[in-house]
Amino acid sequence: MKEKFILKQEQLFNTAAALFAEKGYHGTSINDLAQAMGLQKGSLYHYFKSKEELLFMLLDEYISAALLEIEKICALNVDAVEKLRLFMLFYSSFYAGDRDRLVLLINDIDKLSEALRLKIIEKERRYTKALTDIFSQLQAAGIMKKIPPAVAAFAFFGMVHYTCKWFQQDGPVSAEALGEMFLEIFTNGVFVNPVTGGDVNAGEN
Amino acid sequence: MKEKFILKQEQLFNTAAALFAEKGYHGTSINDLAQAMGLQKGSLYHYFKSKEELLFMLLDEYISAALLEIEKICALNVDAVEKLRLFMLFYSSFYAGDRDRLVLLINDIDKLSEALRLKIIEKERRYTKALTDIFSQLQAAGIMKKIPPAVAAFAFFGMVHYTCKWFQQDGPVSAEALGEMFLEIFTNGVFVNPVTGGDVNAGEN
DNA sequence: TAAAAAATACCGACCGCTCGTTAGATTTTT
DNA sequence: AAAAATCTAACGAGCGGTCGGTATTTTTTA
Numbered sequence: 001m002k003e004k005f006i007l008k009q010e011q012l013f014n015t016a017a018a019l020f021a022e023k024g025y026h027g028t029s030i031n032d033l034a035q036a037m038g039l040q041k042g043s044l045y046h047y048f049k050s051k052e053e054l055l056f057m058l059l060d061e062y063i064s065a066a067l068l069e070i071e072k073i074c075a076l077n078v079d080a081v082e083k084l085r086l087f088m089l090f091y092s093s094f095y096a097g098d099r100d101r102l103v104l105l106i107n108d109i110d111k112l113s114e115a116l117r118l119k120i121i122e123k124e125r126r127y128t129k130a131l132t133d134i135f136s137q138l139q140a141a142g143i144m145k146k147i148p149p150a151v152a153a154f155a156f157f158g159m160v161h162y163t164c165k166w167f168q169q170d171g172p173v174s175a176e177a178l179g180e181m182f183l184e185i186f187t188n189g190v191f192v193n194p195v196t197g198g199d200v201n202a203g204e205n
Numbered sequence: 206m207k208e209k210f211i212l213k214q215e216q217l218f219n220t221a222a223a224l225f226a227e228k229g230y231h232g233t234s235i236n237d238l239a240q241a242m243g244l245q246k247g248s249l250y251h252y253f254k255s256k257e258e259l260l261f262m263l264l265d266e267y268i269s270a271a272l273l274e275i276e277k278i279c280a281l282n283v284d285a286v287e288k289l290r291l292f293m294l295f296y297s298s299f300y301a302g303d304r305d306r307l308v309l310l311i312n313d314i315d316k317l318s319e320a321l322r323l324k325i326i327e328k329e330r331r332y333t334k335a336l337t338d339i340f341s342q343l344q345a346a347g348i349m350k351k352i353p354p355a356v357a358a359f360a361f362f363g364m365v366h367y368t369c370k371w372f373q374q375d376g377p378v379s380a381e382a383l384g385e386m387f388l389e390i391f392t393n394g395v396f397v398n399p400v401t402g403g404d405v406n407a408g409e410n
Numbered sequence: 411t412a413a414a415a416a417a418t419a420c421c422g423a424c425c426g427c428t429c430g431t432t433a434g435a436t437t438t439t440t
Numbered sequence: 441a442a443a444a445a446t447c448t449a450a451c452g453a454g455c456g457g458t459c460g461g462t463a464t465t466t467t468t469t470a
Contacts, residue, residue, distance in 0.1 A: 004465095005418085026231030027316060030456060042458075043420045051456065106370075107312045111232060135395075144395050147386050151378060152395055155387060158367025159360045165311075166359045173356060181352050182360060189394035190340075190349050190357055209439090210444085235430060247432080248446045256430065415468070421461085428455070438445070 009047050012037060014100075017058055021103035025055055025111045055108060056116045062101040063123045066094055070127045080137040085183060087131060088156065092179030095160050102164040128153055156186055214252050217242060219305075222263055226308035230260055230316045260313060261321045267306040268328045271299055275332045285342040290388060292336060293361065297384030300365050307369040333358055361391055 015036050019028045030051060034041040048054040073086045095102050109120055128150075135149035144152075159182050169175060220241050224233045235256060239246035253259040278291045300307050314325055333355075340354035349357075364387050374380060 008419095022315070024229065024231055024313075024316060026229055029454075031454085039419090040421050041456085042422070045457075046419065108229075110227075111229065138395075143397060145389070145397055147390065147395060148378065151383065151386055152390065154367065154371045155364045155390055158365070158370075159363040161367055162359065162363025165363075166355075173353065178356065181356055184350070185352065185357065185360055185394070186390065187394045187396045188399045189390070189392045190343075190352060191392045192348060192350055194393045213445095234428075236428085244445095245447055246430085247448075250431075251445065411470100413468105413470085415466105417467080418463105418465070420463075423459095425458075426456100429453080430451105432449105432451080434448090436445100436447070438443100440441105440443075 005047075012044070012047050013054075013058055013061075016054055017100040017104060020055065020058070020108060021100040025051075025104075025108040052112060052116065055104070056112055056120070058101065058104060059109065059112075059120050060123075062098070062105065063120060066091075067123050067127055069094070070130055074130050074133075080134055080141065081143065084134050084138065084187070087134060088183045088186065089176070089179040091156075092160050092163075092182050093175040096163045096167050096175040096178055097169065099164050099167075099169070102161065106161055106164060128157075131156065156182070159186070210252075217249070217252050218259075218263055218266075221259055222305040222309060225260065225263070225313060226305040230256075230309075230313040257317060257321065260309070261317055261325075263306065263309060264314065264317075264325050265328075267303070267310065268325060271296075272328050272332055274299070275335055279335050279338075285339050285346065286348065289339050289343065289392070292339060293388045293391065294381070294384040296361075297365050297368075297387050298380040301368045301372050301380040301383055302374065304369050304372075304374065307366065311366055311369060333362070336361065361387070364391070 012033075016028075016033055019033055019036060022028075023032075030041045030044060034044055037044070048057065069090055070087065073083065073090060076083065076086070078086075105120075109117060112120065131153040132149040135144060135152050138144035139146060139149070163178070167173075167175075167178065173181075217238075221233075221238055224238055224241060227233075228237075235246045235249060239249055242249070253262065274295055275292065278288065278295060281288065281291070283291075310325075314322060317325065336358040337354040340349060340352075340357050343349035344351060344354070368383070372378075372380075372383065378386075
């Protein structure tokens with residue numbers, strides 16, 4: 001039975017994610033982690049070969065799961081408006097749904113060495129491209145304002161990623177409801193009727 | 206002449222901010238900092254009494270400057286729409302304008318001990334309240350959709366704070382232009398014409 | 411089914427190194 | 441000569457990681 005190993009490793013991963021998220025990667029010692037698991041630190045090295053590899057596995061597992069779902073959405077045969085809706089709803093609830101991992105992805109990715117970091121960044125790049133492509137399509141169709149797609153994409157990622165600093169899963173707003181709000185803010189804005197003044201280029205095309 | 210002291214301390218602060226931003230608070234040693242300043246590490250203790258106090262001073266100086274300006278804006282005798290505009294433009298260009306300090310504020314605030322962290326958080330709380338108050342006024346006036354003001358505020362902060370992960374000051378988009386885009390996205394959305402479907406409660410009031 | 415063998419999980423001491431911090435001596439500036 | 445800035449050397453603690461050895465569990469064998 002390999003099950004036992006996998007099970008305990010998973011428990012270890014979750015504990016590590018929680019500790020890293022709380023005190024930072026460098027701020028959490030292997031000993032801290034061992035204590036939280038009720039083990040001696042030497043014992044942990046049966047589950048990973050180095051602290052850095054542990055961090056990498058946490059991040060990679062997480063981002064790969066997101067990427068899989070996102071590429072499914074992008075492969076759907078629906079128009080760009082609907083694709084954007086699905087993307088944003090999924091992305092919001094996915095990332096607002098696992099605070100610990102999100103904190104790691106935001107704070108500690110730079111603590112990886114070049115080689116490992118690039119593997120993570122490459123995957124990030126893929127779904128950044130997915131979203132900018134959707135924006136480009138929307139602009140080509142005259143539906144979206146001429147805001148640089150990359151700026152729009154990072155503005156959205158910012159809204160979502162920052163949830164790890166304030167959003168509580170057990171609070172009055174669910175992760176799904178939050179996604180709906182982000183979608184609405186991002187596509188139509190918070191104002192009931194458009195208010196002009198500093199408009200970039202609203203209404204053309 | 207106290208000038209020399211202040212000047213060198215300022216230089217030290219900027220160096221520390223850059224290193225902390227790059228490698229993290231725990232990832233940067235006093236020795237790293239000393240080398241970057243061309244001094245021995247013991248010598249640095251003429252300029253601060255502990256590493257933690259150094260971090261605190263960096264954060265406090267920065268957030269206090271922002272808060273001062275924000276409270277000026279809130280005290281202006283203009284309507285809420287204009288107040289929101291001024292708030293967002295200032296906030297965007299201020300935070301997108303000093304990447305190092307912003308990274309610290311996002312990543313390393315939790316490395317402070319309880320007592321010092323609370324001092325920073327209290328100031329953050331004040332300008333979070335400033336923005337939520339503006340939203341409440343806009344909603345009372347029927348100008349803004351019924352999105353919880355706190356959610357809207359954090360959505361905006363997220364867009365801005367996340368710039369430290371991608372925005373380059375010397376790139377094709379200036380910090381001011383970025384502020385205009387964020388304002389437009391946030392108030393009117395990226396779509397040219399409102400697209401319904403998942404609307405929270407657009408059009409009422 | 412029971413003993414033997416193999417694989418797994420864990421311990422605890424230890425390595426070399428770096429950490430933040432301190433204190434006293436020394437150099438540089440005023 | 442006084443004051444400010446810097447250096448040197450050392451401290452105790454903690455770091456990530458290693459290793460030989462020991463329980464414990466699982467698998468194989470008879």
